[in-house]
Amino acid sequence: MTEDNNKKALTDIASLGEFGLIDHLTKGIRLRHPETIAGIGDDAAVIDHGDHASIITKDLLIEGVHFDMIYTPLKHLGYKAITVNLSDVYAMNGEPRQVFVGIAISKRYSLEALEELYAGMLLACEKYQVDFAGGDTTTSPSGLMISITAVGRAAREDIVYRSGAKPMDLLFVSGNLGAAYCGQLVLQREKQAFKANPQMQPDISNYPYVLERQLKPEARQDIIHMLKEAGIKPTAMIDISDGLASEILHICKKSGTGATIYEEKIPVDQRMAQVAHEFNIDPTTCALSGGEDYELLFTIDQKDYDKIKDLEAVHPIGHITEAAQGHNLFTSSGQLVKLTAQGWDPWKK
Amino acid sequence: MTEDNNKKALTDIASLGEFGLIDHLTKGIRLRHPETIAGIGDDAAVIDHGDHASIITKDLLIEGVHFDMIYTPLKHLGYKAITVNLSDVYAMNGEPRQVFVGIAISKRYSLEALEELYAGMLLACEKYQVDFAGGDTTTSPSGLMISITAVGRAAREDIVYRSGAKPMDLLFVSGNLGAAYCGQLVLQREKQAFKANPQMQPDISNYPYVLERQLKPEARQDIIHMLKEAGIKPTAMIDISDGLASEILHICKKSGTGATIYEEKIPVDQRMAQVAHEFNIDPTTCALSGGEDYELLFTIDQKDYDKIKDLEAVHPIGHITEAAQGHNLFTSSGQLVKLTAQGWDPWKK
Numbered sequence: 235m236t237e238d239n240n241k242k243a244l245t246d247i248a249s250l251g252e253f254g255l256i257d258h259l260t261k262g263i264r265l266r267h268p269e270t271i272a273g274i275g276d277d278a279a280v281i282d283h284g285d286h287a288s289i290i291t292k293d294l295l296i297e298g299v300h301f302d303m304i305y306t307p308l309k310h311l312g313y314k315a316i317t318v319n320l321s322d323v324y325a326m327n328g329e330p331r332q333v334f335v336g337i338a339i340s341k342r343y344s345l346e347a348l349e350e351l352y353a354g355m356l357l358a359c360e361k362y363q364v365d366f367a368g369g370d371t372t373t374s375p376s377g378l379m380i381s382i383t384a385v386g387r388a389a390r391e392d393i394v395y396r397s398g399a400k401p402m403d404l405l406f407v408s409g410n411l412g413a414a415y416c417g418q419l420v421l422q423r424e425k426q427a428f429k430a431n432p433q434m435q436p437d438i439s440n441y442p443y444v445l446e447r448q449l450k451p452e453a454r455q456d457i458i459h460m461l462k463e464a465g466i467k468p469t470a471m472i473d474i475s476d477g478l479a480s481e482i483l484h485i486c487k488k489s490g491t492g493a494t495i496y497e498e499k500i501p502v503d504q505r506m507a508q509v510a511h512e513f514n515i516d517p518t519t520c521a522l523s524g525g526e527d528y529e530l531l532f533t534i535d536q537k538d539y540d541k542i543k544d545l546e547a548v549h550p551i552g553h554i555t556e557a558a559q560g561h562n563l564f565t566s567s568g569q570l571v572k573l574t575a576q577g578w579d580p581w582k583k
Numbered sequence: 584m585t586e587d588n589n590k591k592a593l594t595d596i597a598s599l600g601e602f603g604l605i606d607h608l609t610k611g612i613r614l615r616h617p618e619t620i621a622g623i624g625d626d627a628a629v630i631d632h633g634d635h636a637s638i639i640t641k642d643l644l645i646e647g648v649h650f651d652m653i654y655t656p657l658k659h660l661g662y663k664a665i666t667v668n669l670s671d672v673y674a675m676n677g678e679p680r681q682v683f684v685g686i687a688i689s690k691r692y693s694l695e696a697l698e699e700l701y702a703g704m705l706l707a708c709e710k711y712q713v714d715f716a717g718g719d720t721t722t723s724p725s726g727l728m729i730s731i732t733a734v735g736r737a738a739r740e741d742i743v744y745r746s747g748a749k750p751m752d753l754l755f756v757s758g759n760l761g762a763a764y765c766g767q768l769v770l771q772r773e774k775q776a777f778k779a780n781p782q783m784q785p786d787i788s789n790y791p792y793v794l795e796r797q798l799k800p801e802a803r804q805d806i807i808h809m810l811k812e813a814g815i816k817p818t819a820m821i822d823i824s825d826g827l828a829s830e831i832l833h834i835c836k837k838s839g840t841g842a843t844i845y846e847e848k849i850p851v852d853q854r855m856a857q858v859a860h861e862f863n864i865d866p867t868t869c870a871l872s873g874g875e876d877y878e879l880l881f882t883i884d885q886k887d888y889d890k891i892k893d894l895e896a897v898h899p900i901g902h903i904t905e906a907a908q909g910h911n912l913f914t915s916s917g918q919l920v921k922l923t924a925q926g927w928d929p930w931k932k
Contacts, residue, residue, distance in 0.1 A: 244693035244694065244695050244696075245693055245694035245695060246690075246693070246694070247688070247690060247692060247693065247694050247697060247722075248690055248722075249694075250694065252720075252721070255694075255697075255720060256720055258694075259697065259698070259701050259720065260715070262705070263705070263715050265714045265716065266712055266713075266714055267680050267681070267714050269680070269736075270680070270681055270714040270716050273681075273714060273715070273716040273717055274715075274716070274717050274718070278717070279681065279683065279716040279717040281637070281680075281681060281716075281734065283632040283633070283635070283637075284632070284633065284634070285633070286632070288630070288632075288637060288734075290681075290683060290716070290717065290732070290734065291717070292683040292684075292685050292717060292718055292719055292730070292732055293685070293719050294685045294686075294687050294719050294721050294728075294730060296687045296721060296722070296723050296724070296728075297724070298723075298724035299687070299721060299722055299723065299724065300721075331616050331618070331619070331630075332616070332619055332622075332628065332630060332639075334628065334639060334641045334732060335641075336641050336642070336643045336730050337643075338643050338645045338648070338728060339596070341595075341596060341597055343596060344593035344594055344595070344596065345593065345594035345595070345596050345598075345599065345604075345607075346593050346594060347593075348596060348604075348608065349608070352608050356611070356612070363615055364615075365614045365615050365616050365619040365622060366609070366612050366622070366623075367614065367619050367622040367623070367628040367630075367639070368622055368623050368627070368628040368639065368640070368641060369623070369641055370641055370642050370643050371601075371604060371605055371608065372601070372643050372645060372648060372649075373596075373597075373645070373648055374645050374647075374648060374728070375645070375646070375647035375648065375725075375726065376724075376725065377724065379643075379645075379687060379723070379728050381641070381643060381685050381730035383639070383641055383683060383732040385630065385637075385639065387618075
């Protein structure tokens with residue numbers, strides 16, 4: 235009998251928060267094999283093979299936690315399950331090559347539903363040229379759970395960790411931020427409206443951009459290729475799954491640095507800003523804390539500035555500082571405020 | 584809205600069975616990268632790295648499907664979650680080196696419960712000398728789900744597939760079979776007794792052997808090492824997770840062969856046979872269809888017989904035949920019966 239009837243003496247898992255929990259559970263872990271170059275603590279683990287290395291990442295997507303079947307088409311879900319894992323491999327500056335898929339699905343789903351899910355996964359494999367190399371499909375007592383392992387490949391010297399940022403490095407971000415979160419706001423509003431009046435058809439045709447960013451995100455393979463062609467190797471990199479602020483703090487923690495970013499430099503799309511205003515939310519808040527953008531956040535040495543300055547897909551948002559200077563946001567109104575991670579935490583849902 | 588309200592026109596997933604389902608969903612999959620030597624269809628996938636290869640396997644363990652929290656101590660569960668995945672790597676004749684762990688757990692569990700689960704996983708990592716190299720811990724709406732990816736290493740020429748068996752090869756199995764299933768019978772009986780009368784303390788002290796085989800199975804690293812030392816490379820190999828009959832059929836299907844085994848040669852332990860008799864089940868049925876033994880089933884070329892004949896941990900149970908001869912069991916009473924897979928199927932639970 236292990237589920238705990240007497241909670242008094244026991245500790246609530248949620249009290250540690252997602253990252254606190256992982257730190258707590260994994261703090262005693264030591265790596266034994268010299269080929270395990272990197273384990274827990276980055277976007278992915280790295281295994282050495284001599285002239286190249288494998289990059290391995292694993293993520294869970296749980297119905298009712300990470301997605302809501304009310305508004306998530308299964309084909310989109312399959313596609314997203316793959317791309318968010320590939321994003322972790324790109325964040326290490328590697329090329330994803332294989333995926334392994336574990337699915338636990340309730341018997342209430344039909345075979346046709348499962349086929350849709352697979353179709354989405356295979357579409358992503360086709361687009362990103364990765365092999366669907368294995369997995370496990372089993373039943374679940376309720377709902378759908380997807381576990382993806384993505385395996386990438388890179389020359390060992392090309393791999394970029396979270397830990398390589400140095401004071402004076404420039405902070406860049408790809409694309410624009412906050413749109414995926416705004417897409418979720420729209421979907422949640424329509425879900426509430428539908429629950430209140432099931433006869434009403436949801437009207438989501440006005441929001442194609444933010445909905446696509448939420449339901450069918452892409453991984454930024456193009457950015458990795460573009461930087462390589464420009465002769466730039468980032469000093470540190472991470473993908474933005476939990477919001478810009480949270481990811482900046484991850485890089486700073488691993489690199490032992492501080493950072494300062496400028497609100498006016500944070501790339502936001504007008505279509506996102508419109509939705510944010512509709513919901514009375516500051517677009518900057520969406521960008522800082524919204525998450526699920528799957529853009530890349532990276533730092534480069536100042537000497538590479540000339541190589542990067544004309545690339546339109548990436549935007550300088552600030553710079554790395556000494557740790558003592560802390561983590562700061564210089565607002566558009568001229569204030570300096572502390573950056574805090576308000577990103578999504580599955581334990582606080 | 585993807586959960587299916589109108590089931591009439593749709594296909595029940597369970598109608599295909601576990602292996603039929605996987606075949607159906609993965610039949611269109613083509614591998615793109617030459618380094619993906621083997622994908623779906625063996626105990627694990629194989630990725631080439633030049634002088635060596637990675638062996639990658641992935642399994643899900645779902646509460647209420649693969650384990651019952653009423654009688655499964657969390658530390659044992661953690662240990663078993665790791666060993667059953669390592670077993671797949673050994674079944675390819677590789678050495679497991681890293682594991683990646685995904686856990687989705689209900690907030691009803693305490694931090695201390697999660698620590699127990701981790702303690703069991705880390706104990707298995709210590710025993711089998713593998714690195715706990717990464718993972719993901721998140722919340723679930725209900726219950727506990729564990730997804731493990733194990734990564735192994737082997738010289739490319741050492742890897743053993745299911746597909747290499749040839750007519751006249753000898754079939755061997757390690758250890759003894761059926762005990763894990765008998766352990767589960769005992770646990771289920773005590774669960775029923777407890778439900779009928781919660782004041783009653785379960786008495787399971789008479790069954791230490793079968794309970795340990797069920798709750799804390801080991802992976803047969805020792806067999807792989809023993810065969811290597813004896814200079815034997817099996818022609819085909821698989822681990823016994825779904826029962827001996829099912830695994831023999833897997834090897835035959837992949838190798839394009841038949842097989843004949845002899846009931847009197849199937850290794851059973853007296854402690855298992857006693858429990859089987861207590862439950863009025865034929866011990867041979869437990870061995871053929873019980874599953875979860877995590878022993879190794881393998882075939883060797885006849886020329887290797889002299890090298891293996893004195894090894895006590897492995898037992899010859901029959902031989903591989905031409906496909907046309909089918910899959911046969913020669914019973915102790917002298918009858919020849921058809922071998923059928925009656926192994927555990929999560930969809931038919």
